[in-house]
Amino acid sequence: MTRPGAFGQESAAERPLTPDAAYGVPADGGAMIAWSACVDRLRAAEAYWLATVKPDGSPHVVPVWGVIVEDDLYLTTGAPNTAKVRDLATNPSISIHLDGINDALIVHGRAVACRPDAKLGASLAAAFAAKYDDYAPAPTEWAADGLHLVEPRVMLAWRDMPTATRWRFPSDDEPDHR
Helix, strand or coil, X not given: CCCCCCCCCCCCEECCCCCCHHHCCCCCCCCCCCHHHHHHHHHHCCCEEEEEECCCCCEEEEEECEEEECCEEEEECCCCCCHHHHHHHHCCEEEEECCCCCCEEEEEEEEEXXXXXXXXXXXXXXXXXXXXXXXXCCCCCCCCCCEEEEEEEEXXXXXXXXXXXXXXXXXXXXXXXX
16 A cells, blocks of 8 residues: 555644734634645645755755645755755755745645656656646656655645644654744
8 A cells, every 4th residue: 555645635724823912913713724725726836935954054945846746745856966955965854835925835844855666757747747838857857866755744824814724744753833
């Protein structure tokens, strides 16, 4: 049996910790954001703002392409000499943010270098070609490098307050993203 994809099964929704009263955000009330709406946004996103950590501890943020295949999110990360791939080789911690300041969606987790087998490679190639004009990768495109699987730990979403919603993914080493 294969493992289920990270975004294939809804986690329990909860409220993140509310900022202090000076922010003007109510501690309760409002609707939770639907899991399915967030996953749909992840599927449809044109770009994923990928934040990595440089060896000196400073952040590095860059937009990348990605697709969801078999309920997992895969990001194209490029050649081994790019800053993001060098960062991920030393520290796999990432955050991903979608465009839209009034409809925030953030995923915290890890990026794991992925060299897909033939079947997954074909599915990924088809998904990338369908999503991005003029990009038709070969199923073996990622045999050496350039692809990372996102292992989410926490997903946060909000529109207008107090809709802030958090989902935690099962993990042994989950940081506390409030």
